[in-house]
Amino acid sequence: MTGGGRAAVAGLGLAAATLAACPRERPGWAERPFEAEVVLADGTVLELPTLEAGRRSYLRHCYGCHGLDGDGQGPVAAGLRPPPRDLRRAVFKFGGVTRQALLTDDDLARIVRDGLAGTAMLGRDLPDAEVGALVAFVKTFPAPPCDRARRGAGTCRAEAEAHPEGAPNRWRARREEGSLSGQARFPVGEPIAAPEDPWRGREGDARERGKLLYHARAGCDACHPAYVTRAEYAALSIQSEGAPKSSYRDDMYRPAVRPAADNEFGVDVAPPDFTRDRLRSVRDDRELDDLYVRIAAGVGGGLMPSWLESAELAVRPGETPSELIYALAHYVSSLCELRGTEGADALWRDLAAQP
Ligand code: HEC
Ligand code: HEC
Numbered sequence: 001m002t003g004g005g006r007a008a009v010a011g012l013g014l015a016a017a018t019l020a021a022c023p024r025e026r027p028g029w030a031e032r033p034f035e036a037e038v039v040l041a042d043g044t045v046l047e048l049p050t051l052e053a054g055r056r057s058y059l060r061h062c063y064g065c066h067g068l069d070g071d072g073q074g075p076v077a078a079g080l081r082p083p084p085r086d087l088r089r090a091v092f093k094f095g096g097v098t099r100q101a102l103l104t105d106d107d108l109a110r111i112v113r114d115g116l117a118g119t120a121m122l123g124r125d126l127p128d129a130e131v132g133a134l135v136a137f138v139k140t141f142p143a144p145p146c147d148r149a150r151r152g153a154g155t156c157r158a159e160a161e162a163h164p165e166g167a168p169n170r171w172r173a174r175r176e177e178g179s180l181s182g183q184a185r186f187p188v189g190e191p192i193a194a195p196e197d198p199w200r201g202r203e204g205d206a207r208e209r210g211k212l213l214y215h216a217r218a219g220c221d222a223c224h225p226a227y228v229t230r231a232e233y234a235a236l237s238i239q240s241e242g243a244p245k246s247s248y249r250d251d252m253y254r255p256a257v258r259p260a261a262d263n264e265f266g267v268d269v270a271p272p273d274f275t276r277d278r279l280r281s282v283r284d285d286r287e288l289d290d291l292y293v294r295i296a297a298g299v300g301g302g303l304m305p306s307w308l309e310s311a312e313l314a315v316r317p318g319e320t321p322s323e324l325i326y327a328l329a330h331y332v333s334s335l336c337e338l339r340g341t342e343g344a345d346a347l348w349r350d351l352a353a354q355p
Contacts, residue, residue, distance in 0.1 A: 108135045213313070258271070
C-alpha cells in the first residue's frame with residue numbers, strides 16, 4: 001500500500017516535470033491545417049493549397065529550429081548562436097530593400113535557397129513552387145502577445161479579444177486591424193538592384209577609394225574593425241576631411257558588439273571582421289553584387305544603417321552613389337580575400353606590432 005503510494009507520487013512528479021518541460025495545451029501554428037485562405041495587409045491572397053504545402057514543407061525543413069509557432073524555439077534551437085529568428089515578429093536582417101522596410105518575397109526565397117553562411121541555417125535546393133509555398137506560410141505566423149508594459153493593458157486586452165492567436169504580424173496588420181494604418185507603418189521596401197560596377201577595370205583604384213571611405217567618411221570602423229595602422233588612419237582622415245580624427249575607439253581593431261538592448265533580436269551581435277568571419281548574405285559567385293546590396297540596404301533590426309541613404313555618404317559634387325558603394329564593396333572584398341591566408345596573419349601581426 002505504502003509502496004504503491006510512493007510510486008504514484010513519483011509518477012505524478014514525472015508527469016508534472018513532463019508537463020512543465022512541454023506546456024503545450026494547444027497544437028502549434030504549423031500543426032493546424034488552414035481552413036481558409038489568408039489575406040495580407042497589401043491585399044495579396046494566400047491560397048489554401050499553397051498555405052498547406054508551405055506548412056507541410058515547414059514541418060519538414062524548418063520547425064526544428066524555428067519552432068511550431070515560429071518563435072525560434074524549436075527542439076534543436078537551444079544554444080544555437082546566432083539563435084534562429086523569431087519569425088512571428090517579421091523583423092529581418094538581410095532584406096535587400098530601401099529604408100530597411102519589410103523584405104520582399106524574393107528576399108525570403110533567396111534566404112531559404114542560399115541559407116545564411118556561418119550560421120546553423122543551411123541552404124536548400126527545393127523546387128520553386130515549394131519555396132514559394134514556404135514564403136507564403138512564413139508570412140502567416142502571428143505576432144507575439146501584446147507588450148503590456150509598452151502598449152498598456154487596455155490595448156492588450158482589446159487585441160487579445162480580437163485576435164485569440166496573438167496580435168497580427170507586420171504582413172497581416174492592415175486587413176486584420178480593419179484600417180490602412182498597418183500597411184502605412186510596415187510597407188514592403190523597394191528592392192535594391194545592384195547597378196553596373198563603375199570601377200570595372202580599375203579595381204585597384206576602387207580598393208584605395210573604399211579603404212579611404214571605410215576608415216574616414218563612412219566610419220565603418222565605428223562597428224567593424226579598422227585595418228590600418230594608427231599613422232595611416234590619421235593620414236586617411238586628413239586626406240578625407242582635412243583634419244585627423246580627434247578620437248578613435250580604444251579597441252579599434254576589434255568588432256564593437258551591438259548589445260542586446262540596442263537591437264531587435266534580444267542578443268548581442270558582433271559585426272564581422274572581414275578577414276576572419278564568413279558573411280551571411282554574400283555568395284562567392286556574386287560577391288560584389290551581394291556586397292553592394294548589403295552595404296546599400298544595411299542590416300535590419302537596428303544593426304547597421306543603410307548607406308544608400310546615410311548623411312555621411314551623401315554624394316558630393318562629381319560623385320555617384322554607386323561609385324561610393326562599389327568602392328566600399330571592392331575594399332571589403334579585398335579583406336574577405338585574406339580570410340584563411342597568410343596575408344591575414346601578416347596584417348594582424350603588423351597591426352599588433354605598431355608603436
Ligand atoms: C538548423 C537550424 C535552422 C533551420 C533548419 C532553418 N533555419 Fe532559418 N535561421 C536559423 C538561424 C540560426 C537564423 C539566424 C541567422 C542570423 O541571425 O544571422 C535563421 C534565420 C532565418 C530567417 C531570417 C533571415 C533574416 O534576414 O533575418 C528566415 C526568414 C529563416 N531563417 C527561414 C527559414 C526557413 C523558411 C527554413 C526552412 C526552409 C529555415 N529557416 C530553416 C536556423 C535555421
Ligand atoms: C552601427 C554599426 C555598424 C556600422 C557603422 C557598419 N556596420 Fe556593417 N554590420 C554591422 C553588424 C552588427 C553586422 C552583422 C549582422 C549579423 O551578422 O548579424 C554587419 C554586417 C556587415 C556585412 C556583412 C553582411 C553579411 O551578409 O553577413 C557587411 C558586408 C558590412 N557590414 C559592411 C559594412 C560597411 C562597408 C560599413 C561602412 C559603410 C559598415 N558595414 C558599417 C554593424 C555596422
